Amino acid sequence: MSSTFGRILHYCKPYWWRILISTVASILVGSMDGAFAYLVEPLLKKIFATNDTTIFTLLPFGVIILFAVRAACRFLNDYFIRTAGELAVQDIRNDIYRSSMTLGLRFFQKNSTGALMSRVMSDVGVMQNGIANVVTSICRDGFSAISLLIVIFYRSWQLALITFIVIPLTIFSAQKIGKSIKRLSGKSQEKIGDVASLLQETFSGIKVVKAFGLGEWMTQRFFATTAEYYMFIRKAIKYNSISAPVIEMITSLGIAGVIWVGGSMVMRGQLTSAEFFSFLTAMVLVYKPIKSLNNSYNIVQASIGAAVRVFEVIDEKPEISDAENAVSLGRVAGDVEFRDVSFAYGGEMVINHINLTASHGEIIALVGPSGGGKSTLVSLIPRFYDVSDGAILFDGVDIRTIGMKDLIRQVALVDQETMLFNDTIANNIRYGNFLATDAEVESASRAAFAHDFILEMPEGYATTIGDRGIRLSGGQRQRLCIARALIKNAPILILDEATSALDTESEQMVQKALDNLMTNRTTFVIAHRLSTILHADKILVLDNGRIVESGSHKELLNNSGLYSRLCSLQFGATESDTSTYEP
Helix, strand or coil: CCCHHHHHHHHCCHHHHHHHHHHHHEEEEEEEEEHHHHHHHHHHHHHHCCCHHHHHHHHHHHHHHHHHHHHHHHHHHHHHHHHHHHHHHEEEEEEHHHHHHHCHHHHHHCCCCCHHHHHHHHHHHHHHHHHHHHHHHHHHHHHHHHHHHHHHHHHCHHHHHHHHHHHHHHHHHHHHHHHHHHHHHHHHHHHHHHHHHHHHHHHCCCHHHHHHHHHHHHHHHHHHEEEEEEHHHHHHEEEEEEHHHHHHHHHHHHHHHHHHHHHHHHHCCCCCCCHHHHHHHHHHHHHHHHHHHHHHHHHHHHHHHHHHHHHHHCCCCEEECCCCCCEECCCCCCEEEEEEEEEEEEEEEEEEEEEECCCCCCEEEECCCCCCCHHHHCCCCCCCCCCCHHHHHHEEHHHEEEHHHHHHCCCCCEEEECCCCCHHHHHHCCCCCCCCCHHHHHHHHHHCCCHHHHHCCCCCCHCCCCHHHHHHHHHHHHHHHHHHHHCCCEEEEEEEECCCCCCCCHHHHHHHHHHHHHHCCCEECCCCCCCHCCCEEEEEEEECCEEEEEHHHHHHHHCCCCCHHHHHHCCCCCCCCCCHHHC
């Protein structure tokens, strides 16, 4: 716990001057409570024992000034600690985002989008409450309690002992309750992550939900998930709610004992009524900051529970990273070699001893049954995953020895998901090259056959296309993705079923754009529609992670193997009628 809390405080270090101002203001607020309790006794003596009307007249103004200064100090305390907390939280969010961007695909496959969003937003928000409460509680409430305890002991050490007996009981109770709150906070944050994940799935897949009439089923699923969250948060609320009553019951024992013993001392003349009233004022006031400290302890415990989940992401080690003394390459020629490559995922061998070479400008097509390993194979090229055995080489250099930034510059990707961002058309294209000029953006758009439909948009290249490019058709989205790949100008290209989700007319337009994109590039094509890869230089047929056939379209048809059967199924001809598939 202490190490986690220390890491939280570490994020506050750059904003020490804000915390210092807040701390000084907190100390002043806390000290004023003690000063107020201490002055009760002499003021009462002056006013009622000597009938001093001057002090009596000035007292209301003194009270107003005292509380005005106290209010100003509270403002400084709250403003500067909350802004320091917000800045610290901003740094934490930035770190968790930066860390997640270094992690491999395997991490994101294990953790849902909603759960990760919950850690960035909800968990970090809980941490913010903890950061704000540390200084506020320790300084303001802590100094308030200390100053009041000094007054209590000064007025009567005998009565102070009675008061002090119950304070350890309140601290012990707070610790027991705080541990439960910490545990439940972590559980409830996990469940709110499940809620966020379900929301993300529902809203991003709303067409499927509507098309299959899943509204009621998804609603019931959402109700069940929120009910699970409520079960944990209810217990946390119970412990939070029981904390104050328990402390109040314990403090009532101290108050009752002080009234009984202190009243007896006044009646015996061992204590003046003014001294007793000053003591009673301090004693009543001291329980408020102690109760606040206990409440803040619960908040800090919840913050630590959330921080553990946040730091898990920040501390996650990247599966893919630069090798020591990583080499820096310029633009490679585009020669790619798979040298006895194998890859296992989750203990299961997905790619088995693949050997292939692709020379500059060649088109390598990958076909075969679903689950055969095609997408996994091309995912090894940009090091989305690292090979388990063997090596992949660019121009004879093992890609694991190339710096990741250099490696990524060598590869462009266009896949069937057509991932676009809620930004302008021009910026979506520039994600391929942030330094591209407007003229280069337009040139890439023309080559991708996207320029004409872009000019028809309300604001042309400055049109915002909505979440995932929802304002565009499938063909338009794909052509923007091709323009993005074009402007990157990488020597190696991966096309992962880039036309599989398009209608015939859109496919023809996109295929023309792809032809422009593939020119003078080493291209790996995963094709569901075999008609799009008839002119490939080499076709590899994958089944169960192995290359079972390789050759040109004509050669593979003559083999009458798996490729020939796939062609028969897709083109609706007999296996013997190979002339149908001649390019």
